[in-house]
Amino acid sequence: MKIFLIGFMGCGKSTLGRKLATKLGYDFIDLDHQIEKLVGMSIGAYFAANGEAAFREFERKTLQEFNYPSNCVVATGGGAPCYFDNMAWINKNGTSVYIEMSAAALARRLESGKEKRPLLKDMDQEEMTSFIEKKLEERNPFYLQAGLKVNGISLTPDDLRALILAAV
């Protein structure tokens, strides 16, 4: 089974995904890290050098052309499902799981680590909360196409595994 974790920055795709993969005995793939490996720089540096549109193209190519093992957990980039035909591609090729959280909870979590996230790096808590609220409105129509939606607050890898296994 190929499990694609989707959701906003900070919802826990990378952190939970790695632990979930270990529990299932699956490979773990973090598409943001894969992109960083392929372009030879951080996502922040890639945004600064080439802009967001170039990043989205590269992200689509990486998502859709990666040679996935048959059993894996994939942490997608926060924006990946919301561009091109990526969400349809994800649903055609795997089981998608949306880790949902409120804008306020995401903003609290993202306070540390925002320098690594180019879309957020210059914002304070208040700006971040309203930016995330607006982005979630735009992105939810894509995220909500996931086969399964789970609440990301206090979500443990064991909870996530149980919810996924119950749903498939």
Ligand SMILES: Nc1ncnc2c1ncn2[C@@H]1O[C@H](COP(=O)(O)OP(=O)(O)OP(=O)(O)O)[C@@H](O)[C@H]1O
């Ligand atoms: N289930 C959880 N409970 C509590 N804290 C968490 C949980 N999952 C992640 N975190 C914390 O939230 C922050 C963001 O998590 P993570 O990097 O996994 O998010 P992400 O969804 O991969 O974000 P991005 O889309 O930017 O890659 C980290 O500091 C992490 O330690």
Ligand SMILES: O=C(O)C1=C[C@@H](O)[C@@H](O)[C@H](O)C1
């Ligand atoms: O939500 C987004 O648009 C992003 C999320 C991160 O995972 C990275 O893919 C990048 O920082 C953009």
Ligand SMILES: [Mg+2]
């Ligand atoms: Mg991540």
